[in-house]
Amino acid sequence: MSNLLDVTQLRVSFHTKYGIVQAIRDVSFHVGRKEVVAIVGESGCGKSATAQSILGLLPKLNATTSGYILMEGKDLLSLSEKQMKEIRGSKIGMIFQDPMTSLNPTMTVGEQVAEAFVVHLGVSAKKAFQKAIELLQIVGIPSPEARAKQYPHQFSGGMRQRVLIAMALALQPDLLIADEPTTALDVTVQSQILDLLKDLQNKRDMSILLITHDLGVVANVAQRVIVMYAGEIVESGTVEGIFTRPQHPYTWGLLESLPRMDAKKGGTLKSIIGTPADLLNPPIGCTFAPRCPYTMEICESTKPSEYSLSTDHKTSCWLQDDRAPKVSWTYERTATEQ
Numbered sequence: 001m002s003n004l005l006d007v008t009q010l011r012v013s014f015h016t017k018y019g020i021v022q023a024i025r026d027v028s029f030h031v032g033r034k035e036v037v038a039i040v041g042e043s044g045c046g047k048s049a050t051a052q053s054i055l056g057l058l059p060k061l062n063a064t065t066s067g068y069i070l071m072e073g074k075d076l077l078s079l080s081e082k083q084m085k086e087i088r089g090s091k092i093g094m095i096f097q098d099p100m101t102s103l104n105p106t107m108t109v110g111e112q113v114a115e116a117f118v119v120h121l122g123v124s125a126k127k128a129f130q131k132a133i134e135l136l137q138i139v140g141i142p143s144p145e146a147r148a149k150q151y152p153h154q155f156s157g158g159m160r161q162r163v164l165i166a167m168a169l170a171l172q173p174d175l176l177i178a179d180e181p182t183t184a185l186d187v188t189v190q191s192q193i194l195d196l197l198k199d200l201q202n203k204r205d206m207s208i209l210l211i212t213h214d215l216g217v218v219a220n221v222a223q224r225v226i227v228m229y230a231g232e233i234v235e236s237g238t239v240e241g242i243f244t245r246p247q248h249p250y251t252w253g254l255l256e257s258l259p260r261m262d263a264k265k266g267g268t269l270k271s272i273i274g275t276p277a278d279l280l281n282p283p284i285g286c287t288f289a290p291r292c293p294y295t296m297e298i299c300e301s302t303k304p305s306e307y308s309l310s311t312d313h314k315t316s317c318w319l320q321d322d323r324a325p326k327v328s329w330t331y332e333r334t335a336t337e338q
């Protein structure tokens with residue numbers, strides 16, 4: 001079966017008064033049907049710009065794109081604003097980090113969820129409100145009938161995020177793009193929302209593109225992980241592959257910065273030393289070379305090719321070259337504990 005989404009050689013640049021920010025450079029990936037794929041990386045690596053390109057929401061004023069974003073064979077980059085509006089909501093749903101700013105404070109929650117039914121399906125306001133109540137129940141909002149008549153400020157952060165999920169699901173999209181959906185929430189609510197997303201994905205047979213800076217979030221939700229650094233994909237693989245056989249030093253850094261249940265008391269979390277690459281003037285070799293503990297001469301002068309470690313595990317790193325020294329990485333704290 002063909003993929004739901006195929007992104008090929010995507011490039012996004014922002015024209016600014018300081019020069020051209022090369023935010024995304026030759027990014028290619030796919031999302032299969034009913035698949036949950038996570039894009040992970042630090043702030044500024046291009047996660048949101050990738051999501052915005054798929055949704056056609058990049059700022060028209062200063063962004064330029066090239067490449068292909070095929071959804072069921074149709075290139076989204078070639079569609080008009082009107083056609084993209086149709087696709088957003090009906091084919092692609094979206095939820096963002098901050099549920100408060102995404103909701104209208106002057107409308108009841110029920111009216112906001114109902115809006116999609118009225119606008120896209122031409123359903124009467126009364127019938128749409130009833131459908132909204134059903135959706136609020138599906139996303140786990142208690143007493144949905146009463147809650148539908150309330151305003152966003154009467155909801156907690158987690159409940160607001162549930163409302164946004166209800167809105168995103170209203171038209172039964174094939175793909176849900178969730179950009180840092182749990183970042184603003186506390187840990188317990190975070191895992192409830194992730195469980196809800198997973199459950200809905202299962203029941204509704206949709207695909208999810210989950211965007212997060214937190215590798216910890218993806219383990220229980222996604223099937224595949226794409227690790228981005230400074231506008232490029234540095235490693236991609238199954239969750240199992242990325243967590244048990246990570247190959248790129250940047251992925252190692254992300255894993256080392258995760259809190260671990262089995263860490264020794266008082267142990268400190270490691271963070272990746274150095275600052276992300278300047279995208280106005282990206283390095284000519286490997287983008288991660290200036291921060292990488294294993295940098296070799298070639299890393300600074302020449303971009304690494306993509307190495308396939310298996311059919312679904314790839315990385316772009318010179319350490320994979322036969323002539324490179326063999327570096328094996330294990331969780332440092334685990335090693336010292338043994």
Ligand SMILES: Nc1ncnc2c1ncn2[C@@H]1O[C@H](COP(=O)(O)OP(=O)(O)OP(=O)(O)O)[C@@H](O)[C@H]1O
Binds near residue numbers: 016041043044048050
């Ligand atoms: N409208 C814009 N104009 C200029 N530069 C932009 C614009 N939007 C994003 N950028 C730049 O593009 C790069 C990628 O940004 P993007 O928001 O996609 O990163 P991100 O990984 O989603 O980070 P965050 O988690 O902080 O949102 C960054 O260097 C950012 O400063």
